[in-house]
Amino acid sequence: MRLVALSREAVAQNLEHGLTLADARARVPNLVAMERDMVADADWLERLADFCDRYTPLVALDEEDGLIMDITGCAHLFGGEAALRDDLTQRLTHAGMSLVSALAGTPDAARALARFGGGAIVTAGEEPDAVAPLSVDALDMGHETARALSRAGLATIGDLAARPRAPLAARFGQALPAKLARLLGEEDISITPRRPLPPCTVERRFGEPIGREEDVMATLAHLMGEAGTMLEARGEGGRAFELSLFRTDGAVRRLRVETSLALRQAGPIVRLFQDRIDTLADPLDPGFGYDLIRLAVLVSAPFEQPQVSLDGHQAALADIAALIDRLTTRLGREAVLRFVASDTHIPERAVYMVPAKDYEDARKAQGDDAEEKSWPAPLPGDPPSRPIHLFEHPQPIEAVAEIPDGPPLKFRWRRVLHEVARAEGPERIAPEWWQQDTPLPTRDYYRVEDADGRRFWLFREGLYQRETNQPSWFVHGVFA
Amino acid sequence: MQQQIVTQKPTLEALKRVCAQDQPAPHGHISMGTEELDQAVGGGLARGALHDLYTPHTTSLAAMAGFACGILQRSGKLEPKPSLWVRQHMASFEVGRLHAPGFTQLGPVLDTLVLVNTRTVADLLAAGLEAARCAALGTVVLELWNRAGELDLTITRRLALAAEQSGVTVLMLQVAVQPLPSAALTRWQVSPAPSRPMAANAPGHPSFDLTLLRNRAGKTGQRWRVEWQHETGQFQSIPSSSRTALSGRLVSLSGSRPVGSPDGKASSYQQADYAQALARTG
Numbered sequence: 073m074r075l076v077a078l079s080r081e082a083v084a085q086n087l088e089h090g091l092t093l094a095d096a097r098a099r100v101p102n103l104v105a106m107e108r109d110m111v112a113d114a115d116w117l118e119r120l121a122d123f124c125d126r127y128t129p130l131v132a133l134d135e136e137d138g139l140i141m142d143i144t145g146c147a148h149l150f151g152g153e154a155a156l157r158d159d160l161t162q163r164l165t166h167a168g169m170s171l172v173s174a175l176a177g178t179p180d181a182a183r184a185l186a187r188f189g190g191g192a193i194v195t196a197g198e199e200p201d202a203v204a205p206l207s208v209d210a211l212d213m214g215h216e217t218a219r220a221l222s223r224a225g226l227a228t229i230g231d232l233a234a235r236p237r238a239p240l241a242a243r244f245g246q247a248l249p250a251k252l253a254r255l256l257g258e259e260d261i262s263i264t265p266r267r268p269l270p271p272c273t274v275e276r277r278f279g280e281p282i283g284r285e286e287d288v289m290a291t292l293a294h295l296m297g298e299a300g301t302m303l304e305a306r307g308e309g310g311r312a313f314e315l316s317l318f319r320t321d322g323a324v325r326r327l328r329v330e331t332s333l334a335l336r337q338a339g340p341i342v343r344l345f346q347d348r349i350d351t352l353a354d355p356l357d358p359g360f361g362y363d364l365i366r367l368a369v370l371v372s373a374p375f376e377q378p379q380v381s382l383d384g385h386q387a388a389l390a391d392i393a394a395l396i397d398r399l400t401t402r403l404g405r406e407a408v409l410r411f412v413a414s415d416t417h418i419p420e421r422a423v424y425m426v427p428a429k430d431y432e433d434a435r436k437a438q439g440d441d442a443e444e445k446s447w448p449a450p451l452p453g454d455p456p457s458r459p460i461h462l463f464e465h466p467q468p469i470e471a472v473a474e475i476p477d478g479p480p481l482k483f484r485w486r487r488v489l490h491e492v493a494r495a496e497g498p499e500r501i502a503p504e505w506w507q508q509d510t511p512l513p514t515r516d517y518y519r520v521e522d523a524d525g526r527r528f529w530l531f532r533e534g535l536y537q538r539e540t541n542q543p544s545w546f547v548h549g550v551f552a
Numbered sequence: 553m554q555q556q557i558v559t560q561k562p563t564l565e566a567l568k569r570v571c572a573q574d575q576p577a578p579h580g581h582i583s584m585g586t587e588e589l590d591q592a593v594g595g596g597l598a599r600g601a602l603h604d605l606y607t608p609h610t611t612s613l614a615a616m617a618g619f620a621c622g623i624l625q626r627s628g629k630l631e632p633k634p635s636l637w638v639r640q641h642m643a644s645f646e647v648g649r650l651h652a653p654g655f656t657q658l659g660p661v662l663d664t665l666v667l668v669n670t671r672t673v674a675d676l677l678a679a680g681l682e683a684a685r686c687a688a689l690g691t692v693v694l695e696l697w698n699r700a701g702e703l704d705l706t707i708t709r710r711l712a713l714a715a716e717q718s719g720v721t722v723l724m725l726q727v728a729v730q731p732l733p734s735a736a737l738t739r740w741q742v743s744p745a746p747s748r749p750m751a752a753n754a755p756g757h758p759s760f761d762l763t764l765l766r767n768r769a770g771k772t773g774q775r776w777r778v779e780w781q782h783e784t785g786q787f788q789s790i791p792s793s794s795r796t797a798l799s800g801r802l803v804s805l806s807g808s809r810p811v812g813s814p815d816g817k818a819s820s821y822q823q824a825d826y827a828q829a830l831a832r833t834g
Binding site for chain 1: 611612613614615617618619621633634636644645647648649650651652653654655656657658662665666667668669670675678679682683686687688689743744745746747749750752753754755756757758759761780782783
């Protein structure tokens, strides 16, 4: 077991990173050591990244203990780059953390300065001078490369930068000069943010944190008004919205609502968020208040201007969509469903359910196929051939039949004996042998009616003497 | 209103007038497609109102769902509006999930049907209320399962008012519960009935035994046996004569048995409930 992280006091005792625990205990007998909790560390870093969202929407995780933020165009909101860094440092120090930070024109340069140079602010174009004194470890190309470079007498980035690149590439591979170019600010790459950049974001900052729900909702209404104007300018509406509540102590709460039509009016969205808040399993806890509230439009779509038709059909459709959105927000995506036909004869798989709000999208995705996929229709003059209630998993019954491959005479289901008065069948549904390696047995379906008039859909699994000698019976559905 | 009757000499005509004022059907009626049923409830099931369907046995739920589906079809025929079916999540395990192919074979409403699954009765009633306020819907079906602690006169009253304002017809299906007093306009007991057999003694069209337990527009207690004809999209009543004639041919058929009460329990339930409901709602 080795030491991976040390407190200030431990460093003062001359302990160091990578020391074995036994050695450390020998040096400092009353050492307090705790096992490393990687999951908790990762979770904490995520929460820090959430906190950093207040500075810029582009935040990326860097290894296990670092964050990279792209503050292009954000610094002026905080009074400049230095002020932004000071604000961040101050807040995190208040939270009991120690941090090293650096600002530079490219993410690689900033990272190298923070990790190997102790932090700095470097304006764009100054990177070559700033990174020159760093050791070649800052290239982050692995121990082998670092050692080989030191042996060649190239101890710092400055030494490397002065050399022609082609021989370096020949000796250490293409990656090294590329990395070097990024460090020196010659080449810029954009970071991969952990959350995709939303198409439209509006936010409100408060000098004095707010905590009352009414204030939050009023702010939301204002923000939605602004977002609506932005969307209107683009001819778009939002399909998914996210409200981020930044607490003064750094905790961030995010709420999300989705709509089935593209919307940009404040009213319905605010109502959806209200529903969302009302049905939260763990209610909002404002703590000492929120000092930043941000509304992001996560998904935008072309806004279809509702046409005023004479029969009010469009308005009715919008009403239904709004109802579905509200129910979905309150009960969850998987609770509000519509039926779509699926291309199979196996009854339990003949239908798949899609969330009602995605129904139109699903239909569009299916395209012309949708026409072909349909459910079996009864013959003219015949009663329905499919039950109105179907069990996901057929329920086993005990049945008695006159002959092994005939309809049942009586059966026992859920401990109740049903005498069969009428029966029709079999309707044979063969398994889809092209789908599975070991096909299921063939099913012979019977429509039966018992003496009380209850109508059931039973099947016998397995063809007698061909697939099995002991066919088992199941009830699969109940007719109206 | 009572005073009015007293001062104006309570003639039958006056009483009828008062009743007519009290029972407006501002949104019209859903005709069931068969004269007898329509007449009993004053010209068809009133739209924009709450109606109770009730069955004492779990296994009869499919029949009740079929009857509700028939009403959906009739309502959709009148005005093609989407409908909403709200169920409790556990119903799928108890009696099976709503099977779309079977549903389409009863009629064409499925294309616009939205299914809502809720975990609790409270969620179900809240969703039902929300839906009942949405005038763009045609019919809302609430499938209330088992013990409905949250269901009381207040919530049914709210549902009924919401339905009246928006014109949405609300059907409340109650399974295996003793029906409580409610603000519903009508209450039907629905049980599966032996069907009229097809060729080769095959089970016939969906058939139901109906008992009118509550009726604000007329008398109660009538019984019918009806059949849902999916091709014509209407209920058809089966006269008792054809029942006996048909059942005579069959061996172990108990179709001539008293309707809806195989053990006699159901009817005592109904009477007790009805008396109770009358006493409470006046």
